[in-house]
Amino acid sequence: MPTLFDRIYGIEAATTIANSMGDVMEGLTWDQIEDQYGLVTELLPQVNKWGSRPVMGQSAGDRGYAMLEQPWGHPFVWHVHDRPPGMSEDGHERHRLAVTAIIEKGGRITVEDLARIWLRDIDPARFGYLLGPQDQVIYYGLKAGVFPWENGRYATFPGMIGTAKMMHAIGVINACDPAQAAIDALDVGRIKDIRGPRDNYALEVAAAIAAGTAEGLKPGATVEDVINVALDQLTYYPRLEVEAGLTWARTVSDWRELRPLFDQKYTGHWMSNAVELLSSGMAVFHTAGGNVEQAIIQGVNLGRDTDCRAYIAGGWAAAINGIEQVPTRWLDTVTEQVKTDPYTVSTRTPLESAQGLYNALLNSVKHTRQRLTDIDSQIPEGP
Numbered sequence: 001m002p003t004l005f006d007r008i009y010g011i012e013a014a015t016t017i018a019n020s021m022g023d024v025m026e027g028l029t030w031d032q033i034e035d036q037y038g039l040v041t042e043l044l045p046q047v048n049k050w051g052s053r054p055v056m057g058q059s060a061g062d063r064g065y066a067m068l069e070q071p072w073g074h075p076f077v078w079h080v081h082d083r084p085p086g087m088s089e090d091g092h093e094r095h096r097l098a099v100t101a102i103i104e105k106g107g108r109i110t111v112e113d114l115a116r117i118w119l120r121d122i123d124p125a126r127f128g129y130l131l132g133p134q135d136q137v138i139y140y141g142l143k144a145g146v147f148p149w150e151n152g153r154y155a156t157f158p159g160m161i162g163t164a165k166m167m168h169a170i171g172v173i174n175a176c177d178p179a180q181a182a183i184d185a186l187d188v189g190r191i192k193d194i195r196g197p198r199d200n201y202a203l204e205v206a207a208a209i210a211a212g213t214a215e216g217l218k219p220g221a222t223v224e225d226v227i228n229v230a231l232d233q234l235t236y237y238p239r240l241e242v243e244a245g246l247t248w249a250r251t252v253s254d255w256r257e258l259r260p261l262f263d264q265k266y267t268g269h270w271m272s273n274a275v276e277l278l279s280s281g282m283a284v285f286h287t288a289g290g291n292v293e294q295a296i297i298q299g300v301n302l303g304r305d306t307d308c309r310a311y312i313a314g315g316w317a318a319a320i321n322g323i324e325q326v327p328t329r330w331l332d333t334v335t336e337q338v339k340t341d342p343y344t345v346s347t348r349t350p351l352e353s354a355q356g357l358y359n360a361l362l363n364s365v366k367h368t369r370q371r372l373t374d375i376d377s378q379i380p381e382g383p
Contacts, residue, residue: 002322004175007217008361009354010318011168012099013326014292016334016350017043018314019092019165020085022300022307027271030259030303040300043085043333050128051080065128074140076133086337088344089307090132091165096346096353097121098166098188102173103356107364108180109173111190114166115148118191121345129343134162138192152193159200160272161308163192167206168315171213172357173364178211178229185210201238205274208233209312216319223290226316227282238275245279246286255287255298263303271304280304281312292317292325 002010024044025033033040050066068076088096101109101117119142127136134156141151152163167185174181186195189206212230215221227246231239248261262280269276280302288294295317299310318326335349348356 005358006322007319008172008358010323011315012350012354013331014314014318015168015311017330018296018310019089019307022310023089025306041297045085046083049081049083050078077128079128086333093130093345094166098169099353102360106360111148111188114188114191115142126343149190152190155192159202161274161277163189163202164206164209167209168213170210174214175217178214181210181214182207182233202274204234205278212316213319216316221320241275242279245283249283249286277308281309285313285316290317290320293327
């Protein structure tokens, strides 16, 4: 059985790898991926990122960036640049910001703790490289004085998966306590989204991911344990949709059979919807049998929002199985790349992030033990 530290290290490694590997194929259908890349099993470079593919109808041309004017606020800008194998993307930058907040707090965080790190560690001149327009809106809202717990009300892309890209870290600091992980996810996620509007289940999905991670860090946790705890965080309609994808996963003989099923169901829908990604992420987590390498490979080859799906499935698989299931060839690449990354909010390696999270968790456990001691000392003995 892997140690708790091995599992945390595995989560940091697997999520970094999943986001990097999947970002190359993001937005392509499964058959387009197959035609262009075959079966993707390696970390690939992205040459001329944002220049080779138009952004929302805008072409970079010779300017070195693509820009989309907004009726209110700052224009959305995407800078053309090269991404070497192992470089991250916007979602994992949010994950890294949450990790920083947890490490510096030395325990569980609130949305306010996270907001302070956003304001301190984000360089607005770097928007459009890794962090993108949705992050820009959050940042400038906080900068203008919008309360962190209200900021998600005004953020770009409501109901999408971007909120959940911070949540494996929330699960880690609440290891073995999925109920508290879910509560913290609902709070921290308010920096990017809101709970309440019809058909917006982003925060419920965030709670499901965090709770699943916390459950996965229990001794002897299984794939079914993680799935059941994650499902329990969802209300009726999102749960129904997620369970539909899970039913497919339980009936197909090969994970490749999932590709046309999800493609047919979601073609024409916004590809980053949180419920779709939880459904497909849970599906490949199941068909991979919780294996880290297979969870990531299946996640990035299923098409559409490939990095987000692989983040969910790979992180859960690593929570169960630890760093030993993370291929060394992948781990070495992301470890070396981040050390000199010119755009990231943090140059900590996966190992350094894991060490910080582990120490924060031990600190949190120390306070919990003291609390239990204080309570026990006041409970009379006897019948």
